[in-house]
Amino acid sequence: MTETKKILVTGGAGFIGSHLIRLLVQEYPHYQIVNLDKLTYAGNLANLSDVEERSNYTFVKGCITDATYIDQLYADIKFDGVIQLAAESHV
Numbered sequence: 001m002t003e004t005k006k007i008l009v010t011g012g013a014g015f016i017g018s019h020l021i022r023l024l025v026q027e028y029p030h031y032q033i034v035n036l037d038k039l040t041y042a043g044n045l046a047n048l049s050d051v052e053e054r055s056n057y058t059f060v061k062g063c064i065t066d067a068t069y070i071d072q073l074y075a076d077i078k079f080d081g082v083i084q085l086a087a088e089s090h091v
């Protein structure tokens with residue numbers, strides 16, 4: 001039996017996050033993968049163009065420092081896990 005999980009990946013449009021999301025979406029089709037990214041200079045949704053139409057993948061544009069937005073997202077989706085990769089990594 002396959003267990004369904006809802007996983008939030010922050011910074012998923014970046015270098016590491018996009019590779020991780022591709023792996024999760026393809027290897028765990030019964031999981032719901034949500035990509036939360038602010039789309040800064042480092043974020044590029046083209047990194048995920050090959051999986052963007054998958055039914056187990058959702059992109060939401062937002063900032064991890066926006067507490068109101070994050071609270072609402074958590075209220076809407078009961079995440080089982082969070083992988084935090086959002087960062088200003090080019091400084």
Ligand SMILES: NC(=O)c1ccc[n+]([C@@H]2O[C@H](COP(=O)([O-])OP(=O)(O)OC[C@H]3O[C@@H](n4cnc5c(N)ncnc54)[C@H](O)[C@@H]3O)[C@@H](O)[C@H]2O)c1
Pocket residue numbers: 010011012013014015016017036037038039040041042043044062063064065085086087088089090
């Ligand atoms: N790339 C490496 O070699 C490496 C090595 C060790 C650790 N890390 C760490 O792994 C993490 C990810 O690295 P990366 O290379 O994928 O970075 P990246 O710069 O390619 O991606 C970061 C992503 O975070 C997003 N982002 C930035 N601020 C945000 C915010 N406030 N809210 C939401 N999204 C936001 C950006 O739009 C971008 O898509 C970083 O913490 C980095 O320090 C990276």
